[in-house]
Amino acid sequence: MKRFLTPKGLIGLSLVLAILLIAILAPLLIPADLATRMTMTARLRPPSADYLLGTDQLGRSLFYRVMLGANTSLMIAGAAVAMSVLLGLPLGIISGYYRGHVDNVLMRLVDTLLSFPALLLALTISAMLGPNLPNTIIAIGIAFTPFLARIIRGEALRVAQMPYVEAARAAGTNDLQMILRHILPNIMPPIIVQATISLAFAILAEAGLSFLGLGTQPPQSSWGLMIQASRDYLDIAPWTALVPGAAVALTVLGLNMFGDTLRDVLDPRTK
Amino acid sequence: MLDRKSETLNTASNHSAQPLVSVENLRVEFDTDDGIVVGVENVSFSIMPGETVCVVGESGSGKSVTSLSLMRLVEFGGGRITKGSLRFNRASGEMMDVVHADTALMQEIRGNEIGMIFQEPMTSLNPVFTIERQLTDGLRIHKGLSQEAARAMALELLKSVRIPEPERRLKQYPHELSGGMRQRVVIAMAMACEPRLLIADEPTTALDVTIQAEILALIDRLKRENGMAVLFITHDMAVVAQMADRVVVMYRGNVVEQGTVDQIFETPREEYTRALLAAVPKLGEMRGKAAPEPMRILGAEPTPPIQPSVAQDLDREVLLNVKNLTTRFPVKGGVLRRTVANVHAVEDVSFSLKVGETLSLVGETGCGKSSCGRSILRLIEAYTGEIWLDGQDIRKLGATELRQARRNMQMIFQDPFASLNPFRRLQDQVAEPLLNFHLTSGRELEDRVAHLFDRVELPRSFLRRYPHELSGGQRQRVAIARAIATNPKLIVADEAVSALDVSVQAQVLNLLMELQADLGLSFLFISHDMAVVERVSHSVGVMYLGRIVELGPRQAVFEDPRHPYTKSLMLAVPIADPRQRRMHENLKFKPVPSPIFPLGHEPERSAYDEVAPGHYVLRPS
Numbered sequence: 006m007k008r009f010l011t012p013k014g015l016i017g018l019s020l021v022l023a024i025l026l027i028a029i030l031a032p033l034l035i036p037a038d039l040a041t042r043m044t045m046t047a048r049l050r051p052p053s054a055d056y057l058l059g060t061d062q063l064g065r066s067l068f069y070r071v072m073l074g075a076n077t078s079l080m081i082a083g084a085a086v087a088m089s090v091l092l093g094l095p096l097g098i099i100s101g102y103y104r105g106h107v108d109n110v111l112m113r114l115v116d117t118l119l120s121f122p123a124l125l126l127a128l129t130i131s132a133m134l135g136p137n138l139p140n141t142i143i144a145i146g147i148a149f150t151p152f153l154a155r156i157i158r159g160e161a162l163r164v165a166q167m168p169y170v171e172a173a174r175a176a177g178t179n180d181l182q183m184i185l186r187h188i189l190p191n192i193m194p195p196i197i198v199q200a201t202i203s204l205a206f207a208i209l210a211e212a213g214l215s216f217l218g219l220g221t222q223p224p225q226s227s228w229g230l231m232i233q234a235s236r237d238y239l240d241i242a243p244w245t246a247l248v249p250g251a252a253v254a255l256t257v258l259g260l261n262m263f264g265d266t267l268r269d270v271l272d273p274r275t276k
Numbered sequence: 277m278l279d280r281k282s283e284t285l286n287t288a289s290n291h292s293a294q295p296l297v298s299v300e301n302l303r304v305e306f307d308t309d310d311g312i313v314v315g316v317e318n319v320s321f322s323i324m325p326g327e328t329v330c331v332v333g334e335s336g337s338g339k340s341v342t343s344l345s346l347m348r349l350v351e352f353g354g355g356r357i358t359k360g361s362l363r364f365n366r367a368s369g370e371m372m373d374v375v376h377a378d379t380a381l382m383q384e385i386r387g388n389e390i391g392m393i394f395q396e397p398m399t400s401l402n403p404v405f406t407i408e409r410q411l412t413d414g415l416r417i418h419k420g421l422s423q424e425a426a427r428a429m430a431l432e433l434l435k436s437v438r439i440p441e442p443e444r445r446l447k448q449y450p451h452e453l454s455g456g457m458r459q460r461v462v463i464a465m466a467m468a469c470e471p472r473l474l475i476a477d478e479p480t481t482a483l484d485v486t487i488q489a490e491i492l493a494l495i496d497r498l499k500r501e502n503g504m505a506v507l508f509i510t511h512d513m514a515v516v517a518q519m520a521d522r523v524v525v526m527y528r529g530n531v532v533e534q535g536t537v538d539q540i541f542e543t544p545r546e547e548y549t550r551a552l553l554a555a556v557p558k559l560g561e562m563r564g565k566a567a568p569e570p571m572r573i574l575g576a577e578p579t580p581p582i583q584p585s586v587a588q589d590l591d592r593e594v595l596l597n598v599k600n601l602t603t604r605f606p607v608k609g610g611v612l613r614r615t616v617a618n619v620h621a622v623e624d625v626s627f628s629l630k631v632g633e634t635l636s637l638v639g640e641t642g643c644g645k646s647s648c649g650r651s652i653l654r655l656i657e658a659y660t661g662e663i664w665l666d667g668q669d670i671r672k673l674g675a676t677e678l679r680q681a682r683r684n685m686q687m688i689f690q691d692p693f694a695s696l697n698p699f700r701r702l703q704d705q706v707a708e709p710l711l712n713f714h715l716t717s718g719r720e721l722e723d724r725v726a727h728l729f730d731r732v733e734l735p736r737s738f739l740r741r742y743p744h745e746l747s748g749g750q751r752q753r754v755a756i757a758r759a760i761a762t763n764p765k766l767i768v769a770d771e772a773v774s775a776l777d778v779s780v781q782a783q784v785l786n787l788l789m790e791l792q793a794d795l796g797l798s799f800l801f802i803s804h805d806m807a808v809v810e811r812v813s814h815s816v817g818v819m820y821l822g823r824i825v826e827l828g829p830r831q832a833v834f835e836d837p838r839h840p841y842t843k844s845l846m847l848a849v850p851i852a853d854p855r856q857r858r859m860h861e862n863l864k865f866k867p868v869p870s871p872i873f874p875l876g877h878e879p880e881r882s883a884y885d886e887v888a889p890g891h892y893v894l895r896p897s
Contacts, residue, residue: 168689168690168691168694169694169695169696169697171655171687171689171695172687172695172696172755173697173708174655175653175655175685175686175687176682176686176708176709176758176762177679177680177682177683177709177712177762178708178712179679179712182712186697186700186704186708187697190697190699190700191697191698191699272699273698273699273742273744274698274742
């Protein structure tokens with residue numbers, strides 16, 4: 006863990022921990038009505054002593070909304086990305102390792118999915134399953150799977166051609182052991198990087214779904230929903246977009262730094 | 277030889293002993309994440325006009341850093357010249373200070389007064405431009421020639437480096453040329469502005485030995501015809517012996533010794549130079565000896581006596597018998613990716629290997645030697661043929677049986693950096709074959725792995741380390757430990773020492789020979805290096821275009837080569853002895869034809885004449 010003790014590692018780790026803490030603790034500590042209470046006399050207020058980060062078009066406190074939104078946004082993004090990694094890993098590894106017909110069939114399938122914009126795909130799936138939280142996660146998870154599967158396949162293809170894989174085969178290693186001992190550890194670094202980037206896109210994808218009425222349902226708060234709602238007031242109340250936008254940006258920054266460091270920590274070559 | 281010497285003296289005296297290049301107390305530092313690393317320190321030497329100076333050293337010796345500093349190219353790799361002076365005598369007669377020259381002046385010098393050629397001819401040519409474009413660009417920039425004049429000159433240059441069909445080459449792209457031709461183009465580019473100094477950084481390391489011989493002869497000729505000085509960077513003492521007027525020996529960023537080529541080879545003063553020279557196998561030095569012999573290692577205890585290196589023991593059992601092995605790779609083409617042709621990688625190859633002996637397959641790139649080794653282990657599938665190992669036809673085994681059979685046949689790969697998984701501890705990698713075959717487990721497994729480390733002379737403290745913490749030679753020892761873990765009978769060593777420095781190569785070769793003596797291993801030794809093969813083999817098969825063209829006891833093949841290809845191969849190998857120079861003016865070897873044949877092409881079978889007992893030569897078709 007010594008490798009986390011770099012400036013980048015420490016900033017990344019603290020940001021991620023802080024945001025996680027907020028996401029977990031906010032719903033327990035902040036009464037829900039603080040974030041949903043509308044004050045019609047205090048609409049679109051700029052940040053002030055009364056309203057720490059200002060208010061939105063319905064006079065709700067942006068501070069509380071962004072705090073409570075962390076939970077929804079991170080849970081959806083985290084679960085969706087985890088799902089796409091779990092789906093993408095077997096798809097990509099089987100394609101890249103076995104190649105041939107299996108690869109052709111699986112990758113044409115993936116290409117088909119890739120040919121739809123991810124959001125449109127998520128939208129279709131979400132519309133089919135119905136708008137609720139688990140379905141939003143499934144929709145985004147499936148929509149993101151082709152990207153990960155593609156990257157994982159490429160990496161698996163590269164690693165499968167490394168001499169150490171041939172050496173292991175010559176030493177009598179079977180396919181399952183080969184994948185677990187040799188392929189998987191060596192393809193992890195780019196997957197970690199891709200997964201952290203995907204988290205950011207997943208937060209935004211959730212926003213897109215929410216905007217179309219298929220993601221998070223009001224009055225529940227999410228960062229995506231907040232960004233979408235701010236759209237009409239950008240010129241008169243830019244903070245309504247900046248506050249949730251900054252939350253997303255900080256999360257992505259923290260995750261990227263954390264992911265980079267995690268990759269270095271896992272790689273014995275950088276010790 | 278005499279001729280060459282007087283010539284050097286001539287050119288030297290003509291220029292009133294003013295050095296072309298003088299390097300004094302050069303120090304280059306690199307900024308890395310772990311602080312400042314010194315690349316070279318206290319390096320001083322000079323190059324006289326018309327002279328070839330070879331800078332020789334093993335990896336990490338700083339030889340490339342030195343040559344890059346001379347062009348100030350080292351800055352592009354993150355280096356800084358922090359001390360010393362580099363002076364270059366310009367065509368105008370003015371002595372310039374390279375260290376403090378500004379960018380504009382350096383650009384004027386680079387490629388104009390100092391030409392440079394690199395190791396990898398494919399990467400130093402731009403793949404998207406034709407040869408003509410690449411050649412004429414430099415001419416137009418540095419010489420201000422018109423398109424027409426530049427084109428005419430490019431053609432002249434290609435002729436001067438003796439490229440066949442130069443007119444056609446101008447219109448071709450780099451990938452359409454062979455490696456040797458590409459290096460000729462690179463040399464032509466470097467020669468375009470008639471530089472006063474040519475820096476050649478390992479120009480032949482990536483090339484086959486016959487092409488190397490041609491390129492070395494070409495550089496030598498250009499040097500003599502144009503009175504150009506050459507700074508030749510290499511790791512290969514044999515090349516040094518063939519090329520150098522003077523030699524600078526480097527080790528870990530310092531100059532160890534410098535002197536004339538004769539002095540360095542005949543009376544080396546420094547211990548390191550002597551060790552380096554001792555470790556180089558010289559082709560022909562095994563003349564009259566029937567059995568393999570360990571390499572000399574200076575400084576180590578006197579050559580360990582390796583016992584059962586007895587001459588060809590006719591009574592020994594045959595371990596591996598390969599019959600009519602043929603391997604083809606499909607060439608896919610067209611919209612439907614159908615097979616349109618076949619690469620005939622291995623063509624009707626037969627040989628047998630006895631218990632406890634080494635059979636070497638030797639040949640140039642693409643001759644099929646590696647494919648042959650891989651086919652035998654079934655890492656690739658052969659097309660036809662039989663592979664009898666210990667009474668079992670390996671080609672007939674099903675997946676489970678094959679996995680079991682792999683206990684008895686293991687492989688050592690060329691690149692010790694790539695053949696170990698960077699994410700696993702060394703002990704786990706050596707234990708892998710033992711685990712795969714459930715041979716042992718737990719405490720016993722740990723003991724066995726530790727003993728294997730002892731056996732290959734690696735400290736036990738390495739057990740828990742990762743590959744990147746080891747040097748190339750140490751990694752290759754790990755790979756050897758892994759290969760002998762299951763007590764196999766056959767080990768295929770595919771260029772197992774090619775990537776190693778010469779002193780390390782000698783140690784690893786001795787380790788292999790020791791293991792053979794102790795464990796009765798049989799080696800199928802695949803190599804392009806004739807001198808190494810001569811040292812380690814009991815029998816030799818020379819491969820060319822997928823076939824074995826000559827097969828027999830090592831002594832017979834090396835001392836009495838019969839096939840024309842074997843002969844030209846022997847002629848092309850540079851010898852680490854300046855008294856045996858072979859820089860023939862018109863060295864010209866036949867290019868190797870393509871091994872790609874249309875579908876359904878059935879080449880005729882290999883037929884051999886037995887010219888001496890056990891010595892077979894392919895009958896010309």
